Amino acid sequence: MQMRKACLSAIVTVFISLVLTVLPLAGCGGGSSDGAKQLTLAVNSGVEGDALKQAARDYEAQTGVHINIAEFPYANLFEKELVDLNAKTGAYDLIMLDDPWFPRFASADVLTDLKPFYERRGQAAGPDDDFVPNSLALCRHPYQTGALYALPYVGNSQLFFYRKDVFQKHALKEPATWDEVLAATKIIQEREAAGAPGGGKMYGYVMRAAQGNAAVADFMPIFWAFGAEMFDASGRPTVNSAEGIAALKFMLELGKYAPPGYASFNADDVSAHLLQGTAAMSINWPAWISSFSDPAKSKVTGQMAFTVMPGAKNPGRAEIGN
Template sequence: MKKVLAGLAAAMALITPTLSQAEKLVIACGSVGMEKDLCTQGAQAWAKKTGHTVEIMSAPTDTSQELAQLQQLMAAGSTDLDVARIDIVWPGILANHFLDLKPYISEDVLKQHFPSIVQNNMVKGKLVAMPWFTDAGVLYYRKDLLEKHGQKPPTTWQELAQSAKVVLEAEKKAGNDKLVGLVFQGKSYEGLTCTAVEWLDSFGGGTIVDPQGKVTLNNPKAVEAVDFFASLVGTVVPRGVLSYEEEGARGAFQSGSAVFMRNWPYAWALANSKDSMVKGKVGVIALPKGGPDGKSTGTLGGWQLGVPKYSKNKELAVDLVKYLTSVEEQKRRAVVGSFNPTITSLYQDKELLAANPFFGSLYDTFINAVPRPTITGAKYNQVSTEFRNAVYATLSGNGKAADNLAKADAKLKALSKGGKW
């Protein structure tokens, strides 16, 4: 009997983690809005279920800084990170440092997600990361202020500028001189690239580099788009926007200081939280067109989860990724924090749609979002930097769009080596 009991004890030890067998994993969590809290809660739920522990590594709010930090860790072959956040434009940049998840993820599970996002995460047949949540830029507006001053939600950027001026002038006469018209991500970082790609595409000015790899930045429509927004700085758009990331814009809007805001869907839950100054006063629509002949467009965003090949706990890390990207976890994050699922079936979920009504009305915006030029592969970050610096210079009053975009266009053409990225 003693031998039998000893054998059972040994078998159980192989199945159930003991204190000595429990492993500690480190996951990078975002710091924008409710990201860190939701990520931490999900990781802790997995830890409780498995008997392991998870430590949170906070990522910078500036995604450009986050990429640099991640590249430094990977270049050093660091074992300090087991699960990493990967922006939708990073798979081609980071692929060599990450585990291929395809052997661990069934085809049935992959088919649950948007095919375009799964494909985006494939690099030379390797599944670099699993889709976690998707994004597209949207327009938030103050329903109460537009109704009060006889304005309708804008369908073009020109209408938005005009409506903002009407509201600002009327509110100023009433003593509200703190109000501004439009806020967005205007700091020279990846957020400005996302915002400005929307401007270009909405005016018919392309997406910096076309799907065949040709640099298309220097064109009249792109110049018109950037000059238009530069003309608003100091009137409809406050100069402070030039230092705003996502949270800066959200802070201004949520405090009641802005009529319109360009941001990601995550801001919805926070704008309607119990301590928000604009709770119940906010509408969300697709971003405006660049004039009557333009188009409504939102830049494709979103984040994935991947496992660095230097992790000492690869299989456990994969299990954590599978848990955090599951149907149940994506639904929880959507209901609580307005993070768009990458699992298509959730867009018919009644509880999710009740919490985020615009997920249904803007479904086409999310599935048809305009991608950034990831055809540039490992050089994407250089492309993005040249582009946003040119846009930022124009917004700051340092030259006209025609000159700034022409200079950036020339640099990108030299970088592309004839379109062969």
Template sequence: MKRLFVGTCYALSLSLVLAACGSGDDLSEETGAEGEEAPDSISVAMVAGQESAAMRPIIAEFEEETGIEIEWNEFDYDTLYERIFNDLQSGSGTYDVIFADDPWMPMFAGGGYLTPLDEFDYEIDEDFMESSRALTTWPPSEGPRMPDIDPEEEPRHYGIPQVGNVQLLFWRKDILGDEAPETWEDAAAMLEEHEDETDYGFVPRGARGNAVATNFNAFMWSHNGDFFDDDWNVTVNDSEVHEALNRYTELAETGPSGVANYGADEVGRAMSQGDTLMAIVWPVWAETMENEEESEVVGDIGYGLVPRSEDGEHAPQIGNWVFAIPEASENRRAAFDFIEWASSEEIQLQMAQNGGLPTRESVLLNEELNEEMPYLEAVHEGLENAEIRPRTPSYSEVEETIGTYLNQVVAGEMSEEDALENAASDIEDIMESAGHYDTE
């Protein structure tokens, strides 16, 4: 296969024009002297699922044009995290490109494991949604920072956002009408008015850990609650969070009796089988809703913003996936060219046509695409209003903690007050151990 070289790096001769090749002095040894060939292959660690399925058929274009083989490694969510984190910690450089869930970025970038993209003279395109761009920076571009981080330190981009996941409200528009409920109070009124028309009203994710915590976050934020204040003081037992949890459990009572064991798949199936009036669902499930072979509600589902409280703002949780380059990779130049190519407007358009979720505004608002995939407009609106999980390496522990107590509330095993008080105490211990409190 033909290889093209410009200066110290090869050029990608695709249907799009990529940024001119170039790298900082600290990369010159890795990329090699002028005329040195690009690597035969680069290794990519990817999450298995629709995120990978939408991208996999397109990578042959990159391979054909560059002569670089993509070693495509897919893992389930937990295995992917384990493989990536172990490789980053050991510095083995097994993977040249990693696909990271956005809450992993503070640990990966903050730990010094990733390559800042300005070393390639890269400036992130403002066509990427603003909330998506914010997920790729360290230190955080907004919100509190750990005490050991200089408040004046400029954020650097350590990745490119590729999958524009954000929570949406799915509802039965054939029963509830074409307009999404604006507030949770509106949603409750709709559920009461139409309670006998489906088996269930609102079906939440109630399973322990990430499942229930992720679902509840949108309630908490939309009721003006949060995990922390600007000094990392724990606030999950504030009155606003109590109000949010009370609303959450009230709506959960309209769902199945076993909802304390429900994760994303169980909620998605309940919607696609026509058993449910509304739920908070990741947009990847929209493909299933509109597939006649898998859905009983084709054309009957509305997609829109997650409701807010009467005095709050819409605050769906963002859940983007980010392409990043391990510092230990020996093929960082080639890895960068791949992720820049993969995140281009043209390739994201192809990815969306394969059922993927773009992060570029131009693709999300593409008129022809929206005729085929009406939920993309809702994804755009969701990303415009999205809330970001706390930018701390400790978030996974925080999430598991509050998710354990929330699950007990949904299961009827603990009172709301005890759950939030216990969660606040445990989370404070986590943050203190992680050094989030300045003891000087």
């Protein structure tokens, strides 16, 4: 267990290997038959995993340490990591954590404080100042004030994606408010009954609403825009305020124009609909931009546009990711 705990801290070297001098990994990983050390990294399959594969190759070239990448769909990644945590098998030396999962692992005493790594590099102050402060705060436990147990990998901030060709076709302007999103959704749904590649139906909007993080991620930008807040000044929950209820009703109305089964969708499902051209709008993460531009993955190459989050009573606000 101590070996696994020590090696979890090495995730920093994989995440920043392309831009910084890598950190020493003495004592980590198991020896292979040829004497080279290796580590196993559990990651989300898809665009995040693809980027890490290249980083791992570069890292091995610099250090001789081989990174075995274990890829899992987002829906299964947490379960795989949690099973390993509870069983204490040490199957993974390095793990990718979505930020909602982080407190559970950080409080379980299986992650290593990264401060000594920085001190050995002469950076007693910690990470470089080019990290977004709010993203870096998520990597500390307790939040913002505690020890640094991880580093942001993606550092995402949500964007609003839409099909610019479809908007131009129907003389629609880039939506600045959620009311404009709903109005455009209705028009597209009505006029694009056979507008998807291959003549299939194009849905005006696609969202992820699977229980837990998925539903929260797509709801919060609407929630905030409608003027709602999670807590009042005294720390009491205010999710069921008039503004919060109005935001939920709006999201359910928007869901009427989403593909069937959206209540169980996660980020991969949303991206699949956008890539296949079967949905015209959605909230998504910048990490997917490369896939939207890849003809091998996308049927709408060059047609996806993105902008800041729409507003309502308040200006648009977005979640930040890991």
